[in-house]
Ligand code: OSB
């Protein structure tokens with residue numbers, strides 16, 4: 037395909053409820069959406085970056101700059117045969133996986149539209165619905181957390197993920213287990229602990245958690261390997277896995293038993309497929325994480341979660357868990373059995389509502405610049 041035009045949208049979207057993790061509290065989210073035009077079609081992709089480098093080193097400003105000055109010029113060079121060729125095209129640019137992933141997703145959307153198939157089908161997805169859960173931020177009190185869990189359970193979410201941090205951990209999980217002895221439950225620390233916290237982390241084995249997500253430093257593998265030897269609960273890595281190479285290193289070191297694959301964190305859908313395939317060969321289960329995406333990123337995540345080794349419920353919640361109004365139609369809804377449908381229309385399988393995208397836009401640019 038020959039790319040004719042690319043647009044960048046820096047958008048702001050307000051969450052219905054603030055989301056608090058060990059690294060901060062978010063309410064007004066900012067992201068970069070790209071629209072890629074070729075052969076009379078348009079594909080969309082999302083880079084779920086944040087204003088500050090708290091979850092990842094990438095920010096709205098670095099993403100805007102790296103896309104504009106380094107990545108977009110590479111897409112206007114030679115024609116692109118397949119979306120899966122983009123990681124190679126992008127190799128001269130070091131790092132910046134989310135900036136790359138947004139552009140790559142838009143080209144995947146285009147390729148699926150040109151082939152006349154849903155994105156999930158094009159990338160090897162085998163499911164039409166996937167099991168999903170909900171990730172619940174740190175609350176003001178244990179009572180509030182129990183209320184939130186009751187609300188989400190009533191809506192149909194089965195697996196519950198609780199964010200933890202020092203001071204909001206063992207007692208909180210004990211209270212949740214007292215009220216819900218049997219639910220699929222997990223905890224995500226977003227790098228809030230060190231090996232000095234071994235006794236506390238060991239005590240979490242009592243709560244029969246599905247996994248504990250990223251307990252130690254955001255870029256660590258070695259300490260996680262040491263910790264995993266001392267824990268019964270499987271460690272799941274999130275922040276530490278930023279590429280297929282890092283996934284290979286993590287498995288070689290036995291730093292985790294499970295990997296959370298977020299396509300934007302690892303550089304895109306092609307990298308997500310590679311990590312999926314590697315984990316599949318090693319019998320390491322994976323699941324699809326989320327970065328509070330709009331419907332554009334969510335559609336891509338659902339396509340990826342349809343791959344065979346995505347055997348654990350994803351952090352892919354319904355549009356109304358995040359937004360008063362999503363920027364795609366139809367919005368994503370939860371099925372009564374705790375699953376979500378993988379879109380079956382061509383490409384992303386949802387329609388981007390241009391007026392809503394433009395209403396959310398703070399800054400816009402079009403390339404080649406006129
Ligand atoms: O660590 O998984 C995480 C959201 C923002 C940044 C990091 C994380 C999260 C979530 C929310 O847990 C997942 C979602 O519902 O999109």
Ligand code: MG
Nearest residue numbers: 224249250274
């Ligand atoms: Mg996480």
